[in-house]
Amino acid sequence: xxVDFGEADSFEGGTKKTIKYLCVSFPYSNAGYAQxxxxxxxxxxxxxxxxxxxxxxxxxxxxxxxNASGVGKRIDKKIRLADLFLRFKCHYGFEITICNxxxxxxxxxxxxxxxxxxxNFLVPAxxxxxxxxxxxxxxxxxxKDWDRTHYKKQQLISxxxxxxxxxxxxxxxxxxxxxxxxxxxxxxxxxxxHDGKHWYSSAPEMANGKIIVSxxxxxxxxxxxxxxxxxxxxxMYGNSRTDSVDWHTSAARLFKNPGAWRNSSMRDSIxxxxxxxxxxxxxxxxxxxxxxxxxxxxxxDSETVLMAMTESVNRGLIDEYSVSAIAAxxxxxxxxxxxxxxxxxxxxxxxxxxxxxxx
Numbered sequence: 001x002x003v004d005f006g007e008a009d010s011f012e013g014g015t016k017k018t019i020k021y022l023c024v025s026f027p028y029s030n031a032g033y034a035q036x037x038x039x040x041x042x043x044x045x046x047x048x049x050x051x052x053x054x055x056x057x058x059x060x061x062x063x064x065x066x067n068a069s070g071v072g073k074r075i076d077k078k079i080r081l082a083d084l085f086l087r088f089k090c091h092y093g094f095e096i097t098i099c100n101x102x103x104x105x106x107x108x109x110x111x112x113x114x115x116x117x118x119x120n121f122l123v124p125a126x127x128x129x130x131x132x133x134x135x136x137x138x139x140x141x142x143x144k145d146w147d148r149t150h151y152k153k154q155q156l157i158s159x160x161x162x163x164x165x166x167x168x169x170x171x172x173x174x175x176x177x178x179x180x181x182x183x184x185x186x187x188x189x190x191x192x193x194h195d196g197k198h199w200y201s202s203a204p205e206m207a208n209g210k211i212i213v214s215x216x217x218x219x220x221x222x223x224x225x226x227x228x229x230x231x232x233x234x235x236m237y238g239n240s241r242t243d244s245v246d247w248h249t250s251a252a253r254l255f256k257n258p259g260a261w262r263n264s265s266m267r268d269s270i271x272x273x274x275x276x277x278x279x280x281x282x283x284x285x286x287x288x289x290x291x292x293x294x295x296x297x298x299x300x301d302s303e304t305v306l307m308a309m310t311e312s313v314n315r316g317l318i319d320e321y322s323v324s325a326i327a328a329x330x331x332x333x334x335x336x337x338x339x340x341x342x343x344x345x346x347x348x349x350x351x352x353x354x355x356x357x358x359x
Contacts, residue, residue: 001026001060002110003049005040005068008122013129013301018238021122022048025113026060029160030150032110033142034117035135036126037217038237042084045070046178047217053092054175055139058168062095064110072098084180091176093169120145132218180215189265191243194220198236201245203253204260206230220244245269247302251294258286266293270306277313285318292320296327304330311335 002025010019020040025032033052037044045068053059065071072081079098081089089096121141128134146158153160184192190207191199194215202211202222212223215235222231231246243265250266261267267275278289289309296305308327312318317326329335 002064004110006114009125011127025110027109029164031161032113040070042070042082043217046088059092064097197241199243200233201265247297255290292323
């Protein structure tokens with residue numbers, strides 16, 4: 001097989017993003033797969049390959065890679081593999097060839113596949129809410145594309161790929177965990193920085209300390225020493241600074257300890273008007289508001305939660321039932337839209353009600 005990355009635009013949750021897509025091509029059959037990620041890290045490469053291996057039920061015996069930083073680098077005649085990728089390679093037992101820089105002819109098949117995937121799957125820019133769900137759908141779409149005749153061999157690509165599969169090595173008994181673990185420092189709010197520009201929340205009691213985080217292609221999670229997840233975040237990519245708060249976990253922990261509200265990263269990240277209103281609540285009112293945020297964040301995105309809480313504060317309704325109703329309205333029709341009138345019940349009235357009272 002041959003592997004390379006391409007670049008395209010997408011809309012995740014309505015927000016335009018530049019994504020990287022991993023292409024895995026099989027030159028004999030001309031079959032190929034694609035998976036999208038935020039970057040080209042070792043976590044992205046290993047996760048994409050793992051998903052393809054498990055989809056096809058085997059492992060190519062040799063894979064040709066570009067000189068990608070997520071895999072490793074060729075320096076003169078020496079190849080230095082990224083640690084996570086090296087462990088992945090040993091786990092699945094395939095051989096690798098890393099191309100020389102600027103030597104596209106060494107992996108020409110996958111370079112053509114990168115262009116084909118962009119034109120046929122990523123134009124117009126795809127829209128999705130969850131990248132992992134979209135990637136599962138993308139695997140299926142790639143396979144449906146094989147129901148066409150090979151440009152040279154005059155056989156269906158899907159049939160030729162069955163021959164490709166005969167050459168695969170078997171999957172190992174246990175799956176590989178495409179995660180990297182790091183010990184990081186937190187600031188006075190319990191936040192930590194990854195990749196030099198992306199900030200994530202942990203917990204107020206973890207401020208100014210050292211914590212363990214697991215880093216995957218799509219998620220960054222804060223762990224206790226026992227391995228239990230304390231907070232989880234979607235992994236951020238790009239060159240601009242980002243700040244991510246795990247609303248559900250943060251609200252749940254603050255609900256148990258409202259006294260930590262003043263120094264929490266959640267308080268620091270919400271709009272000024274909502275922050276001021278919650279600061280003025282007494283102990284019982286703050287607990288009720290945090291409980292509402294905790295419950296809502298399990299069902300809605302952070303933008304909907306903030307809008308619902310702000311609207312509730314403006315109406316003087318902080319109880320979780322009122323906030324839930326407002327959030328459902330926002331997610332359904334929006335606050336400015338009138339609800340649907342529903343069915344016309346007059347025909348029932350005419351049957352049930354007669355002159356002089358009920359029938």
